[in-house]
Amino acid sequence: MNINTDIARTYLFSGKKMTAVAVLGVLLGMSIYIFMNSLLVGFDKASDENIFKNTPHIRLYNDDVISKNLVSDTAAEYLISNPKVVPKVNTIINPNGIAEMVQQQKEVTVVTAQVNTSVFYNNGKTQVSGLSIGIKPDEADMMYSITSSMVEGKFETLKSDPNGIVIGIGIAEKMNLVLGDNINLTSQKGVTKNLRVAGIFRSFNSTADDTKSYVNLYTAQQLLKENNVYVTDISVNVKDPYQAAAVAEKLSQLTGYKSEDWKESNESLMALSKMRFIMINFVSTAIMLIAGFGIYNILNMTVSQKINDIAILKAIGFKGKDVIRIFVTQALSIGLIGVVGGMLMALLMITLLKKVYIGGDIGYFPVDYELQKFIQGVVMGLVITFFAGYIPARKAAKVDPVSIFRK
Amino acid sequence: MDKNIVLKTENIDKYFYDPVEFQVLKNIGFEVERGEFLTLIGKSGSGKSTLLYILSTMDRDYNGNLVIDNELITGKSVDELAAIRNEKIGFVFQFHYLLAEFTCLKNVMIPALKLGKFSPKEIEERAYEKLKMLGMEDQALKPANKLSGGQQQRVAIARALINDPLIIMGDEPTGNLDSKNTDIVFDIFKDLTRSFGQTIIAVTHDDEFAQKSDRTIEMKDGSIIGGHTN
Ligand SMILES: Nc1ncnc2c1ncn2[C@@H]1O[C@H](COP(=O)(O)OP(=O)(O)O)[C@@H](O)[C@H]1O
Numbered sequence: 229m230n231i232n233t234d235i236a237r238t239y240l241f242s243g244k245k246m247t248a249v250a251v252l253g254v255l256l257g258m259s260i261y262i263f264m265n266s267l268l269v270g271f272d273k274a275s276d277e278n279i280f281k282n283t284p285h286i287r288l289y290n291d292d293v294i295s296k297n298l299v300s301d302t303a304a305e306y307l308i309s310n311p312k313v314v315p316k317v318n319t320i321i322n323p324n325g326i327a328e329m330v331q332q333q334k335e336v337t338v339v340t341a342q343v344n345t346s347v348f349y350n351n352g353k354t355q356v357s358g359l360s361i362g363i364k365p366d367e368a369d370m371m372y373s374i375t376s377s378m379v380e381g382k383f384e385t386l387k388s389d390p391n392g393i394v395i396g397i398g399i400a401e402k403m404n405l406v407l408g409d410n411i412n413l414t415s416q417k418g419v420t421k422n423l424r425v426a427g428i429f430r431s432f433n434s435t436a437d438d439t440k441s442y443v444n445l446y447t448a449q450q451l452l453k454e455n456n457v458y459v460t461d462i463s464v465n466v467k468d469p470y471q472a473a474a475v476a477e478k479l480s481q482l483t484g485y486k487s488e489d490w491k492e493s494n495e496s497l498m499a500l501s502k503m504r505f506i507m508i509n510f511v512s513t514a515i516m517l518i519a520g521f522g523i524y525n526i527l528n529m530t531v532s533q534k535i536n537d538i539a540i541l542k543a544i545g546f547k548g549k550d551v552i553r554i555f556v557t558q559a560l561s562i563g564l565i566g567v568v569g570g571m572l573m574a575l576l577m578i579t580l581l582k583k584v585y586i587g588g589d590i591g592y593f594p595v596d597y598e599l600q601k602f603i604q605g606v607v608m609g610l611v612i613t614f615f616a617g618y619i620p621a622r623k624a625a626k627v628d629p630v631s632i633f634r635k
Numbered sequence: 636m637d638k639n640i641v642l643k644t645e646n647i648d649k650y651f652y653d654p655v656e657f658q659v660l661k662n663i664g665f666e667v668e669r670g671e672f673l674t675l676i677g678k679s680g681s682g683k684s685t686l687l688y689i690l691s692t693m694d695r696d697y698n699g700n701l702v703i704d705n706e707l708i709t710g711k712s713v714d715e716l717a718a719i720r721n722e723k724i725g726f727v728f729q730f731h732y733l734l735a736e737f738t739c740l741k742n743v744m745i746p747a748l749k750l751g752k753f754s755p756k757e758i759e760e761r762a763y764e765k766l767k768m769l770g771m772e773d774q775a776l777k778p779a780n781k782l783s784g785g786q787q788q789r790v791a792i793a794r795a796l797i798n799d800p801l802i803i804m805g806d807e808p809t810g811n812l813d814s815k816n817t818d819i820v821f822d823i824f825k826d827l828t829r830s831f832g833q834t835i836i837a838v839t840h841d842d843e844f845a846q847k848s849d850r851t852i853e854m855k856d857g858s859i860i861g862g863h864t865n
């Protein structure tokens with residue numbers, strides 16, 4: 229063993245208590261850092277999963293257009309301007325052609341046409357307002373995995389049942405409906421239709437459960453007094469939802485319709501996620517830094533205690549860089565033990581909390597073993613301990629032995 | 636330059652500026668021959684320790700020249716000086732002896748492990764030899780901080796010898812020893828100069844010790860006021 233390493237090891241073992249405290253600091257900082265960041269990933273995944281149950285990755289639609297001034301000369305002294313939305317139909321022309329075109333893109337997995345209409349659900353005296361979504365059952369199931377959230381009936385029966393409707397469990401409870409019951413829908417256009425409950429879903433999103441229903445595309449078209457090519461939205465799912473923005477841009481150019489990716493349509497959830505990201509990163513990094521300060525402090529103390537040793541070592545021919553190596557080795561050893569311990573601790577914490585059931589929209593505690601966060605934590609832990617050791621070590625390297633011997 | 640001169644100083648001056656400007660060494664010039672046993676004497680405060688720190692290459696802040704082993708030491712970098720100390724100079728300093736958390740054996744071995752000329756096993760054997768010479772072999776595995784001042788000083792002497800240095804310097808190397816052990820150390824030093832041609836430069840308060848050495852230089856107020864061959 230190198231003599232510098234040997235000396236570092238002796239110091240580590242002779243100051244067992246201090247070493248243990250420093251290791252514990254790194255261990256705790258490290259485990260909390262990994263745990264919190266894994267939790268962050270878990271939260272985001274859970275939140276995104278929830279979003280994908282209700283929102284397609286990309287939505288194509290025909291946007292309203294604001295009228296422009298006829299005169300473009302803005303320097304004119306008196307220009308009375310009163311821009312308005314240009315009256316026109318918000319439909320997608322030739323939806324099947326567009327859908328086919330979109331489907332041919334290699335990033336795209338599912339494309340489906342959709343018609344949304346606000347409705348009142350009536351059953352005797354009770355009336356509940358909500359949103360009815362006209363879909364093609366097969367495609368919609370692929371997109372929102374509705375089958376997995378069905379609690380009664382089968383989603384696919386909608387295919388063979390022109391008057392079928394699949395409702396959220398909140399609606400079913402409020403209106404006291406069971407499978408096979410009749411429900412009366414009144415649309416925003418005043419059309420009334422009698423439908424039969426073909427299924428009930430529970431999405432763990434209380435707003436959706438209390439207001440949402442799925443009907444066949446043509447039922448929705450009838451509710452809006454429209455023909456069978458009337459489509460307001462084309463929903464698109466892509467292979468990698470986190471690349472949706474780029475694909476959306478491309479589809480918009482391709483089709484000429486306005487596109488919106490899921491992040492845009494869930495801005496408030498995204499803002500929440502961003503806030504979570506900032507907070508957790510801030511707090512976990514701060515904890516890691518505090519652990520770093522712990523090592524810094526302890527090594528600083530060690531250097532002060534060992535100043536006589538440092539003078540002797542320099543007198544017998546140790547160079548400044550040898551002294552730096554001795555103390556940095558000490559810091560890194562503490563860091564390494566702390567990092568390994570912290571990783572084990574984080575594994576333990578995640579394993580335990582994964583099994584805790586929270587309920588509601590969340591279900592099980594949304595945390596998982598995130599390799600990337602472990603790596604990130606290890607790298608950060610080692611970098612911080614290196615510097616926490618390097619700064620006092622540099623001070624030690626500058627010790628002038630003569631000034632110590634004169635005392 | 637004479638092959639037999641192992642250390643030479645030329646016009647060494649040194650000042651302290653704190654608390655007031657004060658010239659601690661004045662025009663120090665002398666030569667030491669290979670195999671010579673030189674003692675430095677003088678009243679307390681006359682500048683002996685300060686001079687020894689310069690000779691040991693640890694203090695770089697002086698005017699004049701220092702030559703060791705035909706090599707100009709003055710002006711060398713800190714790292715170069717560290718390497719020179721490791722190889723060519725052994726020290727015994729006043730009051731500051733050993734690394735407390737290491738065994739006596741390890742303390743003796745450290746300069747040799749640093750030098751890396753021999754394998755750790757050979758170094759250990761050599762360290763035992765040196766400890767035996769100073770009558771400390773049965774304390775070899777004791778932690779250094781469990782020894783008395785005198786015992787520590789003897790281990791420090793063993794450590795100064797481990798790399799077979801060209802020059803051994805001591806600031807009152809026998810200051811903590813009883814007369815019996817002082818005699819032992821004196822005999823070891825003498826033998827090193829006679830049998831191995833090593834050079835000793837020792838500051839001492841002990842007149843008898845000085846008289847028995849080859850040559851004595853006396854200092855007063857930072858100047859050499861006399862030197863005589865005994
Ligand atoms: N760091 C210092 N700053 C100022 N004066 C010092 C310092 N170290 C020593 N001195 C002074 O230098 C003189 C010589 O000291 P020193 O070399 O230790 O003498 P000796 O070893 O002969 O007793 C003394 O007067 C002492 O007070």
Ligand SMILES: [Mg+2]
Pocket residue numbers: 683684685806
């Ligand atoms: Mg002195």
